[in-house]
Amino acid sequence: xxxxxxxxxxxxxxxxxxxxxxxxxxxxxxxxxxxxxxxxxxxxxxxxxxxxxxxxxxxxxxxxxxxxxxxxxxxxxxxxxxx
Amino acid sequence: xxxxxxxxxxxxxxxxxxxxxxxxxxxxxxxxxxxxxxxxxxxxxxxxxxxxxxxxxxxxxxxxxxxxxxxxxxxxxxxxxxxxxxxxxxxxxxxxxxxxxxxxxxxxxxxxxxxxxxxxxxxxxxxxxxxxxxxxxxxxxxxxxxxxxxxxxxxxxxxxxxxxxxxxxxxxxxxxxxxxxxxxxxx
Numbered sequence: 439x440x441x442x443x444x445x446x447x448x449x450x451x452x453x454x455x456x457x458x459x460x461x462x463x464x465x466x467x468x469x470x471x472x473x474x475x476x477x478x479x480x481x482x483x484x485x486x487x488x489x490x491x492x493x494x495x496x497x498x499x500x501x502x503x504x505x506x507x508x509x510x511x512x513x514x515x516x517x518x519x520x521x
Numbered sequence: 522x523x524x525x526x527x528x529x530x531x532x533x534x535x536x537x538x539x540x541x542x543x544x545x546x547x548x549x550x551x552x553x554x555x556x557x558x559x560x561x562x563x564x565x566x567x568x569x570x571x572x573x574x575x576x577x578x579x580x581x582x583x584x585x586x587x588x589x590x591x592x593x594x595x596x597x598x599x600x601x602x603x604x605x606x607x608x609x610x611x612x613x614x615x616x617x618x619x620x621x622x623x624x625x626x627x628x629x630x631x632x633x634x635x636x637x638x639x640x641x642x643x644x645x646x647x648x649x650x651x652x653x654x655x656x657x658x659x660x661x662x663x664x665x666x667x668x669x670x671x672x673x674x675x676x677x678x679x680x681x682x683x684x685x686x687x688x689x690x691x692x693x694x695x696x697x698x699x700x701x702x703x704x705x706x707x708x
Contacts, residue, residue: 468625469624469625469628471631471633472622473538473593473631473633474631474633474636475633475637475640476636476637476640486580510620510622512580513618513620514538514540514591514618514620515540515579515580515581515583515589515617515618516577516579516580517580518580518581519580519581
């Protein structure tokens, strides 16, 4: 019977984590439009806050553009400030 | 969709998004739009694209209005005159919100009124298909559980059947031994 491998060895056997890919970089987005409700909506959570870059995988450049777009959309009443 | 490029270097392209209340009569609506267009015309602006979105729900009440109409206008105008137009728009009655934005270079106009309706329809179908898939998965789970229970029941029955004769044998041997060991019976 082979001896059960220790936890340390098991971790080493696991695959390396998948690299995050920015969904806007994939489409080569140069500008994120504040009028585009369907694309902005998924990047806000239930309470209306902007989702963290850590969870969505957006690059910093596009996160800044997204923030601008979401803030404009909020001003125009398309997105909620707070639920 | 057309890409917007200013005809001369002095002028720039601006995008105006207007939000006005839902309960205006058609006359008032037309008048409001005329006034807004008049502001730009006075300043020597040239309209490029006009996109009326129609009625839409608001994410939060603005001046106690739960719904509003959106209008998006693209103008080519002298950048120095935009400030005054912005101020004039603030004064106009029946305007809930307005936003003047300079779109990026070579901006391709997208009519989001059509986009939004398409998205609404797609979302419905997507949610329906998701619900169907979830139901399928649930049904499969139920079927598997039933199978497992049936298997278990069979196994239990077999075990009982296997266990029963052994008990009977033990009882039999006990009885036999009793009989044999009984001294009253003369053999």
